[in-house]
Amino acid sequence: MPNLSHIVDQLQSQRKQVQSELGRLDAAITALRGSNTNNGSSTTAVASPRRRTLSAAGRRAISLAQKARWANRAATKPKRVMSAAARRKIAIAQKARWAAWKAKQKKAA
Numbered sequence: 001m002p003n004l005s006h007i008v009d010q011l012q013s014q015r016k017q018v019q020s021e022l023g024r025l026d027a028a029i030t031a032l033r034g035s036n037t038n039n040g041s042s043t044t045a046v047a048s049p050r051r052r053t054l055s056a057a058g059r060r061a062i063s064l065a066q067k068a069r070w071a072n073r074a075a076t077k078p079k080r081v082m083s084a085a086a087r088r089k090i091a092i093a094q095k096a097r098w099a100a101w102k103a104k105q106k107k108a109a
Contacts, residue, residue, distance in 0.1 A: 054062075
C-alpha cells in the first residue's frame, strides 16, 4: 500500500503544477484580450459587449428627429370632415329611431 499512497502524492503534485500553469495561461489570455489592438489577427473568443452611452445632446437629437417623423406622419393624413347635409341626414334618422323607440315603449306600458 505504500506504493499506492506514493502514486497518489505524485498525482496531486502534478495536479497542482497543472493548475498553476492554467492560472498563468488564463492571466496571459486576459492580458492579451485587454490589449486587443486589432492588428489583423482575429480572436476566436467573443468578448462581452460593452454598453454604449449616449450624451444628453445625442438623446435630444434623436428625440427631436422622432418627433419630426411623428409630426410628418400625422400631417399626411387628411382630417375626415362630414358635410353639413350629411350631419342633418344622420340627425333626422336618429330622431326617427328615438321616436319609434319611444312609441314602442308607450305601447308596452
